[in-house]
Amino acid sequence: MDEVFINQEADPHVIEADGTLDIAALQLQPATVVINGKKGLVDVQTSKTKRTFAQLREKVLRDATAGSMANPLRISGAWLAGSPSASDQVAAFKAKLALHSINRPNADAISRLLRHFPQQMLMMAQPGASPDDAMLLYKQVLAQPGTQTALNMVADLQIAVIGPWLPSHPQLVTGVDLRSKCLLVLKLLPPCSDQQKLAAQSERHAINTLGLDSLSQQSALVNCCLVKVCISIQHAAALEIGEGQYDAVKMPRFAAGLSQLPQLSDDIIYEGALRLESALQEMHAANLLHADVKSDNVVLNTADKWHLADYGACVEFGQPIKSCTEDIGLQAWYPGAMQNQTAIAKYDWGLLVVLIAVEMGKQQPLTELTGESAPARVQLPLVLARCRAIVHRDLKQLVEQFIHKAGWL
Incomplete structure (x- = not known):
């Protein structure tokens, strides 16, 4: 019998809605499955564990770390008829990597692939699987902590x-x-x-x-x-x-990043803007400029509360700005020079105005804020025009305060 390994934290999609562990994709005969040396844990009709994964950890395996990266589940069993063995999977996977000129893949990466991504490995073993997908999976495994x-x-x-x-x-x-x-x-x-x-x-x-x-x-x-x-x-x-x-x-680990979300309502943006205002006030009171206020650096918790993250560009007031935001498809997120300028609060407020303008028109192309400038840079008149078009009264008043603090009035 071949033995496979599941890092349940890295491969959570095998947990069913009822909390049980579904091993059907492993292509093992349910009656022969052994999990960490324990037999009879899998229902032969459904290929799901008879208990929830949490119950298995607590009452059967008695190990709170079982299924983690450091302690993956050890699952063994006889392969279903016609299913590729582990050695067949590795051979098929290596053949696809060879098409990308990876003729001698990292042995540790292949081992971790079998231990932590057995289902993905099985998918890559299929004749119709894409070599590009195999290469992407290989790169993912290389990036995994050893x-x-x-x-x-x-x-x-x-x-x-x-x-x-x-x-x-x-x-x-x-x-x-x-x-x-x-x-x-x-x-x-x-x-x-x-x-x-x-x-x-x-x-x-x-x-x-x-x-x-x-x-x-x-x-x-x-x-x-x-x-x-x-x-x-x-x-x-x-x-x-x-x-x-x-x-x-x-x-x-937060539930989502603001840049990943679709267009939000004016009410949600207003509540979020209030929280970002509070975050900047807290930083400025400590004599710090964030210097990287953008949607990518705003994260939401499970209660949908906005938090300002990433302090890698922070600088004390009065010091030169050495790093500032330049991405999201833009050469510059701030409509003016920031690099090497003296750090003062107005830059954060200006960045916040741009963030709100972007979030208010998320379904619109960024060129509506950059115009025809090359390289792409947000244009202040276009940012202010979008802000003036805000209908939500409280949000409009709040943004006007930010515009004033940015020195744009």
């Missing part, structure tokens, strides 16, 4: 690693706090480029100055703290750094 890194986090921080937030951002690692059982994100601060060093310095300064590790529940900033993470050689390769101990920012 086993030793995951074990270090359990031992040192009581964090069970899930995996990277995005394949393109392996420095953002998701996990579960084993003490609180809450989802969290670790933002690694490797001192690589000068820009990364500057951002890491700003993050540390903001956390210490604002007391972000002990915020009140009413704060619209993000509660976070600095921790030390031991990075193993496997994960270090994905991050393009050396193995060793690095600083990381530990923060809650």
Whole structure:
């Protein structure tokens, strides 16, 4: 019998609505399935566990970390007739990687692929599966924290690693706090480029100055703290750094990012704008400019409360602005020069006005705010025109206050 592994945190779609674990996609004969050495846990008719995953952890396996990155479930059983074995899956997967000139894939990555992504591996073993999809999955696995890194986090921080937030951002690692059982994100601060060093310095300064590790529940900033993470050689390769101990920012994992959401109602934008105003007031009272106010840096909790995140561009008032926002399809999010200007509050208020203008017309092309400028840069007259068109009375008055604080009246 072949043995497969499931990291339930990284592969949560196999949990049914009733909380049971569905192993049908593993193509194993239900009657032969053994989970962590325990037999008879799977219903032969449905291929689902007879108990919920939570009950299995607590009452059968008696291990709260079972199914985490550091401690995946060990599931063995006889393959269904016609199903590819694990060795067949690996061979088919490697054949697809070879089409991308990956003739000798990383052995540790293949092992982790089998352990943590067995269902995706099975899909890639199908004849019609795309080589491009196989390559994307391989890159995702390369970005996963190595086993030793995951074990270090359990031992040192009581964090069970899930995996990277995005394949393109392996420095953002998701996990579960084993003490609180809450989802969290670790933002690694490797001192690589000068820009990364500057951002890491700003993050540390903001956390210490604002007391972000002990915020009140009413704060619209993000509660976070600095921790030390031991990075193993496997994960270090994905991050393009050396193995060793690095600083990381530990923060809650939020339900969504503002930039990912569709067009919101005026009422919701108004309530969110009030919270962002509060966040900026809190920062400015501590003599700090955020300098990176944009939709990508606004996150929402499960109660839909807006929080201003990412303090990697923060700078003290009176100091030159070394980093500011330049993305979301724009060359510049601020209608004017910010880089190397003296940090004063008006820049944050101006960025907030632009954010609201963008959110008010999310279904409209960004060219309505940039015009024909090249390179693309938001144009102040276009931003103000959209703000003047706001119908919601309270939101309109609030934005007018922000415009005044930005010095645009």
